Amino acid sequence: MSQTILEVTDLRKDYSQRRGLFSMLTGQGRVIPAVDGVSFYIRENETVGLVGESGCGKTTIGRTVLRLTDASSGRIVFDGRDITTLSRAELRPLRREMQMIFQDLDAGLNPGMRVRDILREALTVHERPSDAEIAGRIRELLEQVSLKDSKLANFPSELSGGEKRRVGIARVLAVRPRLIVADEPTSALDISIQAQVVNLLRDLQKNLGLTYLFISHDLPVVELVSQKVAVMYLGRIVEMGLAENIAHQPRHPYTGILWSSFADKETTEVTRRVRNVTVERERRAWGVFDFEQPTSGCRFAPRCPLYKDRGHPAVCTDPASEPQLRDVGHGHVVACHFA
């Protein structure tokens, strides 16, 4: 079994939000725990999918593990080394090993530079290769992302969405990373182009031995590319396990709801129950993204079909017993009292 490349323990990231003059003057503000005690690990050459609705903290996790933003607490270990509190200078050599693909197709593509110069810049950030080496590497990168040489002279604005994505990926590959956080890498693309990019990312993983943290709300794609999937809800991982188990035998009711959004999926017991959406439950759904009134106990309870079916058990809303992840076999973990 391959070794662990990234291990995250009890990661927390708070954002403080200040509103109005009073809180500005007094320095008091609300604290929003975007990521609230998350632990997981990724093995080398593996893909872990991270799914959940917007605002659940997926992107924040991606940014925090790469140290693009500082964690409030917790531990991030990359390749056996604790990087949680490394200084910028200490991080610099590690930056090339961990890269991010952003959702925004234009991210990292300087609009005033031609593709050739964008790639050249990426190749010379960490090293001082000769011109011949640069030319060779650019050729290699183009081949890796299947982009025509004729595009080298183009500015980003002259590229299609799919080509921009390929240049973005080539730019990331230029520094020969080991871990790539791919944050919604396909969601800005058309369906037919999405498939090309998904295939490309899988090829690159196979050929270059890359490790991915794959953040997406596109569940079929996540299931296809990932070995393991973590499902997030309001800053916490509520379920994690092998991709096929998460997709087909979800134990947490939220996972069931997420996957039931797809029409052609085989219906599992939970999803079937969830599909019978009653108006009443739907009504309950609207208060959910409200961090101002943290739910006591399980944070999914206000939306939970199980909570209702079981006649509102007290344990679900007991402030002293927020459900913790526990193993239900085969490394499948769930945070639900009734899973």
Next chain:
Amino acid sequence: MDAPLLAIENLRTYFYSRAKRAFIRSVDGVSLDVARGETLGIVGESGSGKSVTALSAAGLVTAGPGVISGRIHLHSNGAQRDLLDGLEKYARVTEQDGRVMAVEKDERGWRKHSEALMAGVRGKEIAMIFQNPRSALNPYSTIGKQLVETIRLHTSLKGESEARERAVHWLERVRIDSPRLRFDNFPYGMSGGMCQRAMIAMALSAEPSLLIADEPTTGLDATIQSRIVDLLAQLKTETGITTLLISHDISVIQRLSDRIAVMYGGTVVETGRAAEVLAPQAQARHPYTAALLASIPSAETIRRKSYLQAIEGEVLDTIEVPRGCRFYGRCNRVTEAIRESCAGLEPPLEEVAPGHKVRCWLYPAAGKA
């Protein structure tokens, strides 16, 4: 048979792109029918012309030169009108080798004419819901006020209090919780899903003959998306409203449509009953539709962790339209027998089975044209 509620004939809508210094043939000869009570789903990728087709039907194309030619027949409430009646005299197109060289259009004359034709139609006969509902609602007015305004303007309920009651009724119909409380909410205080519900309430409260839903779920969260689709499905059974649904998301189209039109490069390449067009083992099918379906991970693909069948190449930009089939450059089903036709002649949209039309040289029916 009853005349279709909406019949679009040979619609052309072009835009001028300054960046590319060329005309984009966004909608390039589209003909579509929407029968009374049915939902027609238009599916396609960005740039296929699906949204512009809908906007043209609602008279909402603002960029120039805009709608160039065609007919849009609307048969509703006993009246029969062509929303593009008399358009020809305002626009003239010069074309050369598949490229639009110049468009002369009397923009002001056309706009005035069109507004006269659309008066009493847009908002009343044809109502629309859009992607990004928050920006379509007036941020300075409560949703209740906006609903009351719509109802008093478009229905026979002119009194304030009866319009209010009707507004609350519509908020209930779209399953908004505590409608009387929500009545006084401003759009900014509501979630995206709730704004979309309010938007749907507003569109339906005018009691339109045709609802145009342009990407109604795009940009919403996955779980909210499926709720909005559920709601649209419920309202469809409850009200029987005729709907023109536009989406890039095949699963949304699949769940809501009776019939489907697949668009590519400004034209309809396949149309037919939803069950037939999207059937896993369809007999005749446009290679683009097949490829589009294959691009989505199926249960089988996921189980075997196999590659997705991507469509090679890029989505056609409709500046320079090829002489032959618009999909030829990306098509993986060209055979030697038809290659010449594919490269040189645009196939007609021909019936391959009753009510099922495909624009492709693969099917012998097309050859007889």
